Amino acid sequence: MKVIEVKDLRKRYRDHLAVDDVSFTVDEGEIFGVLGPNGAGKTTTVECVAGLRVPDSGTVSVLGGLTGTALKEQLGIQLQSSTLPEKIKVREALDLYASFYRTPADWGELLERVGLSAKRDTPYGKLSGGQQQRLSIALALIGRPRVAILDELTTGLDPQARRDTWELIEQVRDSGVTILLVTHFMEEAERLCDRLALFDAGRVVAVDSPSGLIARVDGRQIIRFRLTGPLDDTVLRDLPEVATVSRSGEQVTVTGTGNLLLAIATGLSGAGVTPIDLRVERTTLDDAFLGLTGKKISS
Numbered sequence: 594m595k596v597i598e599v600k601d602l603r604k605r606y607r608d609h610l611a612v613d614d615v616s617f618t619v620d621e622g623e624i625f626g627v628l629g630p631n632g633a634g635k636t637t638t639v640e641c642v643a644g645l646r647v648p649d650s651g652t653v654s655v656l657g658g659l660t661g662t663a664l665k666e667q668l669g670i671q672l673q674s675s676t677l678p679e680k681i682k683v684r685e686a687l688d689l690y691a692s693f694y695r696t697p698a699d700w701g702e703l704l705e706r707v708g709l710s711a712k713r714d715t716p717y718g719k720l721s722g723g724q725q726q727r728l729s730i731a732l733a734l735i736g737r738p739r740v741a742i743l744d745e746l747t748t749g750l751d752p753q754a755r756r757d758t759w760e761l762i763e764q765v766r767d768s769g770v771t772i773l774l775v776t777h778f779m780e781e782a783e784r785l786c787d788r789l790a791l792f793d794a795g796r797v798v799a800v801d802s803p804s805g806l807i808a809r810v811d812g813r814q815i816i817r818f819r820l821t822g823p824l825d826d827t828v829l830r831d832l833p834e835v836a837t838v839s840r841s842g843e844q845v846t847v848t849g850t851g852n853l854l855l856a857i858a859t860g861l862s863g864a865g866v867t868p869i870d871l872r873v874e875r876t877t878l879d880d881a882f883l884g885l886t887g888k889k890i891s892s
């Protein structure tokens with residue numbers, strides 16, 4: 594079942610077209626990533642999905658076309674811009690958010706789930722960044738939503754807090770909630786998302802699984818090694834599998850296609866040279882983004 598359907602969405606801020614003909618669908622039970630550099634139109638898009646912004650044109654349908662209160666009851670939102678007052682205690686925030694719903698979740702259980710039970714009397718301002726993010730997930734889930742929108746959830750967190758948050762998001766998905774996850778972290782998208790839309794300058798460049806996106810640019814391989822003795826680069830350049838050879842000190846980087854590793858190993862062996870630290874570099878979503886847009890995503 595399609596939980597979210599976005600078709601030909603456009604949103605302009607004065608003279609700036611922030612979202613330009615964006616279309617994608619999200620299946621029930623998946624973590625769907627909205628990935629792209631700063632200013633690519635991700636937040637504007639999910640705000641339109643959440644009904645917080647009115648698109649200039651195009652359509653958004655959530656859970657078969659819910660609107661108004663019915664939509665709010667099924668949708669949990671954690672937005673980049675939302676912060677709580679410093680002095681509000683964890684349990685007060687949960688009570689407040691629970692009061693917005695007719696049948697809210699048991700927040701004691703939710704606190705347990707996000708690992709904040711011991712912090713129920715702590716003011717928001719005294720929580721660590723990771724704890725604040727975990728609380729924001731609990732607040733997004735308090736209405737027992739079928740769909741949760743999480744925007745830049747792990748920005749500013751240290752690596753451990755980020756990994757903990759990833760585990761929590763996976764648990765939320767495993768409990769049956771469909772998640773629309775906005776991020777500009779490639780590693781996060783690769784780890785968490787079942788499928789994702791790559792955004793660049795207001796447009797969707799591609800929609801696919803992380804491995805599907807990587808496969809689109811995976812024709813080129815990168816192999817790196819070190820040499821301790823002399824080698825004439827034409828030994829490598831003349832191999833039909835090799836596209837480029839570059840050097841930095843002892844380090845040699847070769848790109849190419851086909852059975853590149855075997856070709857290099859055979860070529861070097863024929864020249865009587867033994868490579869050190871030979872490694873094949875895995876293609877990542879970063880490479881996919883670069884291959885599809887010609888730009889590097891900065892994080």
Ligand SMILES: Nc1ncnc2c1ncn2[C@@H]1O[C@H](COP(=O)(O)OP(=O)(O)OP(=O)(O)O)[C@@H](O)[C@H]1O
Binds near residue numbers: 607609611631634777
């Ligand atoms: N309220 C607004 N008024 C005018 N311009 C806006 C407004 N909100 C966003 N923009 C502009 O629209 C573009 C898209 O912004 P948006 O926040 O949707 O992108 P994003 O991909 O979520 O970026 P980020 O990761 O930095 O939040 C940006 O150029 C931004 O400066």
